[in-house]
Amino acid sequence: MNWASWDNFLAMGGYAFYVWGSYLAALGLVIAEIVLLALRKRKVLGRLRAGRPGSR
């Protein structure tokens, strides 16, 4: 086991800023991409349902 405690884990041996800065950026970007894709799909589906040729 690498970590004696929860605090020990979060501290990352003094490199918390660098390690968590990397992991949080990855998580944030992935969540942002999924949300943007969901919004994009919702938008195009809304337009298709509205069905106005001018807006299509």
Place this chain on the structure above:
Amino acid sequence: MNWFKYSSPQSFFPLAGTLAFWFGALALAACAAGLYIGFFRAPTDAQQGEAYRIIFIHVPAAWMSMFLYLVMAFWAGLGLAFNTRLSGMMASAIAPTGALFTFLALWTGSLWGKPTWGTWWVWDARLTSELILLFLYFGFMALQAAIDDPRRADKAGAVLALVGVVNIPIIYFSVKWWNTLHQGASVSLTKAPTMAATMLAGMIVMAFGFWFYSIAAALMRARCIMLERERASDWTVEYARGSA
């Protein structure tokens, strides 16, 4: 089985949805396993302490940034050669995810460089060529966005994507061809890896997680593009009404 059936957006659309779901589930499982190995099984590095744990994001992201570019250029080239509708859509669908991983490779590299090299950034060959890769992705997306006719946008984008392929071997071999601050490859096809087995395992499993995620995200985006581009056909309207 007739694979050409799936070269039409209408028949590929439902398949893409099913595949996106399952690859998304696989990505979640692989990333959970990879993070477990990376944080709880892989030992502390003798020289870098815990800072090296950035590797489980950094290396898979960098691999994906190059791999996705090649896949994007492959689809773009296929579309240019055979004028198939779906190929251009796939190329456009991959670009933003490729840019995401390129940015992530640079970002995590910077956060890793500060504690280990003492600098956020240097203009060495590896870092500079990876930055050029990010600009190639942005250039591809900007060029496509600037052209109204999707088929013409696909063609212009394809030429840019294909020319940019030359940058991929430059990134990969940059640490051999030039004297870089960035270290050489720890894992390569030609020699045994120079790292602990559990560290390597965590990295490989995370790479699979990122790969599966990329497939899922690209297919989700491809579905949006299909709906947008085929908005004048009946099947998209029927799908939209059916999913209300």
